[in-house]
Amino acid sequence: MIGLLSKKARSKIVAAAILIFLGILITLFFSSSSFATHDGEEDSKDDPGPDTGDGSICEPIICIDPGHGGTANGSAGCGIGAAGWDDMVQVGKAWKYNSSRPPNEKNFNLGISSRLSGLFTSLTDYDVVMTRNSDYCVSLKRRVQIANARNCTVFLSVHNNAAGSSAGINPRESGTETLYKDSEDGELAGYVQAALVKKIHRRNRGLIFRDNLYVINKQPRRPSIIVEVGFVTNSTEFYNLSNPRFQQLAAVGIFNGTQNYLDANWVADSSCFNSSIDSLAKK
Ligand SMILES: [Zn+2]
Numbered sequence: 001m002i003g004l005l006s007k008k009a010r011s012k013i014v015a016a017a018i019l020i021f022l023g024i025l026i027t028l029f030f031s032s033s034s035f036a037t038h039d040g041e042e043d044s045k046d047d048p049g050p051d052t053g054d055g056s057i058c059e060p061i062i063c064i065d066p067g068h069g070g071t072a073n074g075s076a077g078c079g080i081g082a083a084g085w086d087d088m089v090q091v092g093k094a095w096k097y098n099s100s101r102p103p104n105e106k107n108f109n110l111g112i113s114s115r116l117s118g119l120f121t122s123l124t125d126y127d128v129v130m131t132r133n134s135d136y137c138v139s140l141k142r143r144v145q146i147a148n149a150r151n152c153t154v155f156l157s158v159h160n161n162a163a164g165s166s167a168g169i170n171p172r173e174s175g176t177e178t179l180y181k182d183s184e185d186g187e188l189a190g191y192v193q194a195a196l197v198k199k200i201h202r203r204n205r206g207l208i209f210r211d212n213l214y215v216i217n218k219q220p221r222r223p224s225i226i227v228e229v230g231f232v233t234n235s236t237e238f239y240n241l242s243n244p245r246f247q248q249l250a251a252v253g254i255f256n257g258t259q260n261y262l263d264a265n266w267v268a269d270s271s272c273f274n275s276s277i278d279s280l281a282k283k
Contacts, residue, residue, distance in 0.1 A: 070137030175203030192257030199253030
């Protein structure tokens, strides 16, 4: 067919082909240089750093895990019994189980975690992943799956402590501790514990080695800790934890400690640096 066309018509077809080819090139260029977040939304505000186009991690990804939620008592798992330390509240001088009263451990954990997430989002370019952002049950397995799916750099599980037994609570125990499993966890735990105690001025109970806690055991190895901010069974700390200003202080402490750890340890993938150098060279 093409042999039957006039010279003018042939040059028109060639010009159209060139335009289509250029259009495809431009489309490919823009689609590879934009960012998409995990849920597929375009996100230019939380730019995670230079896009190398090869899945390189150019900024830390922070996983925040607010302990418990919904009917979960953590170790018991979802849907197994609402009673437990989570639901123990102080009524006058007595301590009672009361699942209907809102300020219990899971709520304190979420309050501190949400504030922590806000600090990372407003003060850094890091990606933040929350394992839950409201009062619902998330299994321990699911929490680990979320961290793995998002390839989190660090895993910060936020909890509060309780002391006692089925015979009754022990209101004398107080203070802050951080649980860890191995040496990398231990380094992160050390930074977070120090910065947190400095902010909230509670008794420093130090770092506690634990190798039987699912969320810090099951990770493909990444620095993972459980921060126990205070004791819900201590009246002073229960009062503190109920206060949004104290929750903010605790969040700042955990944020500072994590930042100190990352300042000392975090190295972006080398392709991130190559990409930055390339883009600078083009300017
Ligand atoms: Zn807990």
